[in-house]
Amino acid sequence: MSDNTVQTGAMAPKRKPVFAAKWLAMAQSVGWAMLSIGLFVAFWEFAWWRGWANPLLLPPPHIFLANLADQVRFFDPNGQRIGALSEGGSIWSVLGVIGWSSMRVFVGLLIGFAASVIVGVGIRYFNIFGKLTLPLITMLAPISPVAWLPVAIFVFGIGNPPAIFLVFISIFFVMVLATLSQIDAVPKHYIQLARVMGASKRQIFLRVILPAILPGLFVTLRMNLFGAWMVVLIAEAVGVGSGLGQVTMMARNTFNASLVFFTMTLIGLTGFLFDQALRLIQRKVLWWIGPSNIGAL
Amino acid sequence: MLGLSIANVSKVWNPDGPNPVPAVTNLTLDVALGEFVVLLGPSGCGKSSLLYIVAGLEDATSGSVTFDGLPVTQPSPERSLIFQEASLFPWLSVRDNVGFGLSIKGGQPGARKDKVDALLRMVGLGGAGDRRPDELSGGMRQRAALARALAMDPKVLLMDEPFAALDIQTRARMQDHLLTIWRASGASVLLVTHSIDEALALADRIVVFTARPGQIKAEITVETPRPRDLRSPEMIDLARRCEALLAEEVTKAFKEQELL
Numbered sequence: 001m002s003d004n005t006v007q008t009g010a011m012a013p014k015r016k017p018v019f020a021a022k023w024l025a026m027a028q029s030v031g032w033a034m035l036s037i038g039l040f041v042a043f044w045e046f047a048w049w050r051g052w053a054n055p056l057l058l059p060p061p062h063i064f065l066a067n068l069a070d071q072v073r074f075f076d077p078n079g080q081r082i083g084a085l086s087e088g089g090s091i092w093s094v095l096g097v098i099g100w101s102s103m104r105v106f107v108g109l110l111i112g113f114a115a116s117v118i119v120g121v122g123i124r125y126f127n128i129f130g131k132l133t134l135p136l137i138t139m140l141a142p143i144s145p146v147a148w149l150p151v152a153i154f155v156f157g158i159g160n161p162p163a164i165f166l167v168f169i170s171i172f173f174v175m176v177l178a179t180l181s182q183i184d185a186v187p188k189h190y191i192q193l194a195r196v197m198g199a200s201k202r203q204i205f206l207r208v209i210l211p212a213i214l215p216g217l218f219v220t221l222r223m224n225l226f227g228a229w230m231v232v233l234i235a236e237a238v239g240v241g242s243g244l245g246q247v248t249m250m251a252r253n254t255f256n257a258s259l260v261f262f263t264m265t266l267i268g269l270t271g272f273l274f275d276q277a278l279r280l281i282q283r284k285v286l287w288w289i290g291p292s293n294i295g296a297l
Numbered sequence: 298m299l300g301l302s303i304a305n306v307s308k309v310w311n312p313d314g315p316n317p318v319p320a321v322t323n324l325t326l327d328v329a330l331g332e333f334v335v336l337l338g339p340s341g342c343g344k345s346s347l348l349y350i351v352a353g354l355e356d357a358t359s360g361s362v363t364f365d366g367l368p369v370t371q372p373s374p375e376r377s378l379i380f381q382e383a384s385l386f387p388w389l390s391v392r393d394n395v396g397f398g399l400s401i402k403g404g405q406p407g408a409r410k411d412k413v414d415a416l417l418r419m420v421g422l423g424g425a426g427d428r429r430p431d432e433l434s435g436g437m438r439q440r441a442a443l444a445r446a447l448a449m450d451p452k453v454l455l456m457d458e459p460f461a462a463l464d465i466q467t468r469a470r471m472q473d474h475l476l477t478i479w480r481a482s483g484a485s486v487l488l489v490t491h492s493i494d495e496a497l498a499l500a501d502r503i504v505v506f507t508a509r510p511g512q513i514k515a516e517i518t519v520e521t522p523r524p525r526d527l528r529s530p531e532m533i534d535l536a537r538r539c540e541a542l543l544a545e546e547v548t549k550a551f552k553e554q555e556l557l
Contacts, residue, residue: 189384194397198398199401
């Protein structure tokens with residue numbers, strides 16, 4: 001499309017087929033996605049039909065998706081104690097639960113992204129700051145976010161903050177190191193040219209280094225998105241008392257396999273939508289990176 | 298004195314390390330106002346180092362560089378730099394790339410846009426202002442880089458093998474282009490190349506470098522008016538001379554590499 005935009009007139013009538021082809025390509029990719037999931041579901045249903053899968057332990061989709069009203073009543077955005085019947089029971093309460101989990105991931109990612117870029121840039125720009133922090137960061141980086149969970153609860157108690165903190169931890173160290181490597185990978189010539197054109201240190205940072213490192217950082221962010229989702233569920237199961245993780249944990253404790261799989265489906269869908277949203281942002285904000293460089297799907 | 302004056306400049310890379318690398322040794326060279334000087338030499342002979350020093354991006358280990366009588370201590374828009382790769386910023390349109398230096402300087406956006414568009418037309422990219430750099434061919438990108446350098450109204454264009462990455466046909470076109478622009482702008486040019494043909498087609502004066510550490514081996518003034526026919530007997534003679542001078546140095550460079 002980009003190549004055609006410059007040639008006006010002669011190319012204009014050709015727009016339509018290009019548009020149609022785009023829809024066709026999209027329909028095709030959706031078709032393949034359906035087939036991919038459909039085959040998996042079919043196998044599961046087949047296993048149930050043959051009696052290989054115990055419906056109490058591995059209830060197939062037509063069972064755990066059948067009685068929605070029954071599932072939905074376990075979803076309470078305000079959290080719920082084991083066994084007690086909740087105030088939930090509508091689609092809104094389900095959306096509320098998803099919303100809380102999403103909010104925790106979103107806020108954690110946002111703070112983590114901003115903080116890691118600031119710290120990463122600080123390390124490269126201020127020598128002493130780098131010498132003081134980098135060894136510590138490199139040492140803390142390999143510690144699993146799950147190991148931070150007790151710390152999060154000691155410090156923040158029960159509620160949103162520990163979950164957000166864990167999401168933050170799950171991306172912060174990785175992103176600091178990614179920021180460093182991205183800064184080091186900025187072509188020297190970019191900076192030299194900016195200097196020759198009279199740019200100050202600040203201008204070089206804002207107008208050369210920042211746009212040069214953002215695409216790579218966004219890819220790192222997207223790769224760590226799923227990790228953030230995993231962490232938030234653990235935090236919710238243990239230290240928050242609400243959200244998709246809490247529902248899953250409650251389902252486990254009440255031996256409600258059907259609810260487990262229903263919640264898992266919701267988690268999968270939400271994570272998928274998050275990734276799509278990040279991709280969209282990536283494409284709109286970082287427009288100079290072609291779609292081919294953005295990644296799969 | 299007007300113009301560029303390089304006096305007794307030496308550059309050693311990594312001077313305090315275990316293997317200091319002398320890049321340029323005791324080099325003296327003047328470039329007059331509006332003169333087109335080509336530095337010709339084998340790869341890795343310190344030509345580029347010299348260019349960086351003149352640009353103010355690197356300090357000389359000893360010696361001095363003055364421009365219009367003032368010592369060069371830092372980069373300045375009046376000494377524009379062009380690399381082998383265009384190095385356009387991929388996040389800016391071609392127009393914004395060319396106008397980058399002007400926007401740093403500040404001033405009226407309207408006037409800036411007029412100037413940038415005029416420059417784009419001058420380098421033959423009048424219709425490409427809104428495109429992204431990665432939509433352009435290598436030659437077009439290099440012309441945009443040229444426009445970006447010219448936007449700063451430089452007094453010297455420093456060019457580091459600017460056409461080496463282009464195919465031969467594009468290269469010849471770009472050389473013509475450069476000559477036209479050079480005449481129109483009145484700037485001096487200091488161009489680094491290892492192509493004898495390029496040197497002969499462009500230069501008022503060819504400065505042949507020795508193998509590393511770079512020193513001046515010979516200076517050849519080319520008085521033939523441009524455009525030059527590189528197949529004329531006179532030019533073939535010059536090419537032979539350059540070739541002979543270079544061949545010695547290439548042999549020397551090879552020997553040194555084998556020793557290492």
